[in-house]
Amino acid sequence: MSATIRDVAKLAGVSVSTVSRVINNASNVNDKTRQNVMDAIKKLNFKPNRIAQSLGSGSFNAIGVVSTRSLQQAFHNPYFSLMIQAIGEVSEEKNYDIILNNALNEEKEIEKCLSMIESKIVQGLILLSSRMNDRLIEKLYQSNIPFVVVGRVVDERLANEVYSVDTDNLNDCKEAVSYLIKLGHKRIGCIHAPLKYVVSVDRLEGYIAAHKESGLPVDYSIIENGQYTINDAYQAAINILKSPTPPTAIFATDDIKAIGAYKAIKELNLKIPDDISLVGHNNYEYSTIMSPELTTIDVPIEQLGKVSAKVLFNLIEGRKTQQRTLLKTKFIIRQSCKAINENSLEPV
Template sequence: MSYTIYDIARVANVSKSTVSRVLNNQTNISDEARERVMKAIEQLNYQPSKRARALSSGFDAIMVISRSAKTTSNNPFFADILQTIAEKAEEEHFDVILQTAKNNKDELDKCIAKIRDKMIKGIIMLSSPAKEDFFKQLDIFNIPIVVIGKVEGDYQNIYSVDTDNFQDSYDLTKLLIEQGHKEIACLHSPLDYHVSVDRLEGYKNCMQDYGLPLREEWMIDSGYTVETGTQAAKRLLTLDALPSAVLATDDLKVMSLYKAATELDINIPTDISIAGYNNTSHTPFLSPALTSIEIPVRKLGEAGTEILFSIIKEHKKPASRTIIKTEQIIQESILVKQ
């Protein structure tokens, strides 16, 4: 026989609203009433359906918002961090809804619809758009949103988990300079997201601090894929004035440079040195081994998910910004210039 909360209320001799508060872990209830309700639940072996819970408090689900497919194709970062989030959500007995969208308006409309239908209790965003209108329009719904990336504005319900992308790029550029390089190029992603902006700015600021020229033809937007990255790398590596080193602002740019150098018979690091970012299982197989910033993908996913569930389940108010430390790994892809 299937029992309802009305049956629990009858057996426990309490109101239906009291049963509802117990089932939703609310605190405005006496210990004695809570104990009677819990004994009635055990006596009746009550198993609430997800739909029944959703009608009063929402589904036990979080939503993960990824970037559009055209910007994540063949990028292992998104698959790796999604796997980490899914594992943590499973531990908390929550479902995960993955959302992609055609454009910003489509994405916003889908989010608002799911929030209003009580389909989700929180959101994790796998990127941080440089234009933060999206955040402003969602903040008013009083649902926790954790962004894996930088957030510049001040919001009530939006939290950032990120690495220090500006400083990491500054430090990688500084490393190249300290190894004797003065002609340093940069392959970067489109400046639609904070991460891309900050990594390019770290490079530019370091070059300026050391009095080195910034050449427009050496700062190349390389798109989001290995194909567009390889085309950009070939343009760079066939210039009449070849840089002595390149900073690649993500692992797809790194793989593009290695691929282009091989096809053009350019030796790394004898002909050109490379420093970049490593956050996948692919880059350890590159030869020569890459000097890089190691991005802690699992730590980002775990920290973001833990913050989200601390808000949802424990009603905690965490810090608005959390920075995860990275590690600089020095290997064989940089030639020391005398």
């Protein structure tokens, strides 16, 4: 049976409160008593409870990670688990715990975050994405707690004050769609995520920018919201492919949506890339085991997580740190795209 704080107090000949003060490194304990307590802790192999320590010190060595989505929505996408894993590695090095904050809506999310701040459960927060009209960022800024946003902050006033880590979502999507256009595709469908998130808007804007730069019209009838799940993306792809004038290519703004598109394309007895080309985003592991392998944009998700955590700990520890960090992505060409014959509109 593990030793308790009472066992330590009894062996050291002191009160439980004195043991607690020693554990929390309080100054009002004389050296001899402190040493007696430390010797008893060592002899009994006593492991102080982190939460109990926090009650004595008034704070807890933890950071909050805010998914900005419900738990179900977040964990349909590998991005969130990969980010939490990367943040966790940095946190463990700092001897900090992670507390995950997820909520069904923004109002509840704000309430839970402010409660954690007021009760000193967390020393800082990382937001895994940003919204177009993000009241949480405004509230956190007003609270003066250290926090980092993974994503772009839309509010110009806050963008100059808030620390953020991101990739250039607009331009990397523009590059991917431009690649399809160079292959001869003039009708390119798009499956995007909900547009209340900045990343979703930026990726869709990249798709639109590629069309405008190439002088191609944007046909909004072949742009669909793929929501959060593979099944939602599948239905979006079905809608696009069954349009009166279906596209010869589809751009999916994340690889989850590309999987839904694969399913729809197969169900309609079409082949990738012979009948339709497909490009994804994020380069999840399964993009290389899909058949054919998916052309996609490689996002350094692990680096996003680790850099955002390092920036947060710099803020917590009062060290100077870069306010806005932009990480590079890489466009990876695999086997899911094919050039199209401009005259016959058939892949070549």
